Amino acid sequence: QVQLVQSGAEVKRPGSSVKISCKASGDTFGNFAFSWVRQAPGQGLEWMGGIIPLFGTTAYAQKFRGRITITTDDSKTTAYMELSSLRSEDTALYFCTKGIIMPHLLHWGQGTLVSVS
Amino acid sequence: DIQMTQSPSSLSASVGDRVTITCQASQDISNHLNWFQQKPGKAPKLLIYDASSLDTGVPSRFSGSGSGTDFTFTITSLQPEDFATYYCQHYENVPPDVTFGPGTKVDFK
Numbered sequence: 001q002v003q004l005v006q007s008g009a010e011v012k013r014p015g016s017s018v019k020i021s022c023k024a025s026g027d028t029f030g031n032f033a034f035s036w037v038r039q040a041p042g043q044g045l046e047w048m049g050g051i052i053p054l055f056g057t058t059a060y061a062q063k064f065r066g067r068i069t070i071t072t073d074d075s076k077t078t079a080y081m082e083l084s085s086l087r088s089e090d091t092a093l094y095f096c097t098k099g100i101i102m103p104h105l106l107h108w109g110q111g112t113l114v115s116v117s
Numbered sequence: 118d119i120q121m122t123q124s125p126s127s128l129s130a131s132v133g134d135r136v137t138i139t140c141q142a143s144q145d146i147s148n149h150l151n152w153f154q155q156k157p158g159k160a161p162k163l164l165i166y167d168a169s170s171l172d173t174g175v176p177s178r179f180s181g182s183g184s185g186t187d188f189t190f191t192i193t194s195l196q197p198e199d200f201a202t203y204y205c206q207h208y209e210n211v212p213p214d215v216t217f218g219p220g221t222k223v224d225f226k
């Protein structure tokens with residue numbers, strides 16, 4: 001049973017950065033990928049980017065390039081998403097996902113609320 | 118960039134109704150189309166992948182069809198637990214990219 005547990009809610013000032021973690025347990029062997037998806041209040045879903053831990057390969061949505069960094073720890077079971085130069089429009093619920101490749105959004109974390117004000 | 122549209126944006130239905138949602142891509146995306154269900158305050162759940170394949174454990178009342186630019190998602194007999202928002206999602210593998218449709222909210226009539 002794959003489980004993704006994300007870090008807690010954050011309140012940030014405009015211009016600052018936030019770093020959210022996502023720890024995977026269960027099936028974490030072999031090749032897989034983490035992705036990050038966000039959802040602004042009352043809005044739809046937006047893919048931000050992802051990482052293949054085995055190779056360290058990352059891909060970012062064009063909208064976030066230059067502001068986003070996705071990494072994993074040495075064990076490759078915890079993913080991190082750092083978003084810089086925060087603005088009020090970045091207020092959202094941020095989800096991590098896990099799948100066999102980056103676009104494969106099979107397993108989801110519980111979400112981390114980031115408020116920017 | 119490929120744009121995804123969904124219709125309707127919302128619909129009201131009753132238990133037992135047949136519900137159909139359409140999703141259109143701005144260009145040919147083959148069968149690179151998934152469907153998700155999201156309930157308020159919860160993470161989305163994958164229901165259909167590759168346009169028409171039911172994910173493991175998903176009830177058979179859910180189905181998907183289509184290829185190219187036009188796709189359909191159907192619930193044959195709406196159940197109380199199906200009231201939610203449904204999103205189509207286009208994906209590309211190389212380079213990796215994901216685009217969601219704007220969503221369709223299904224609520225009680």
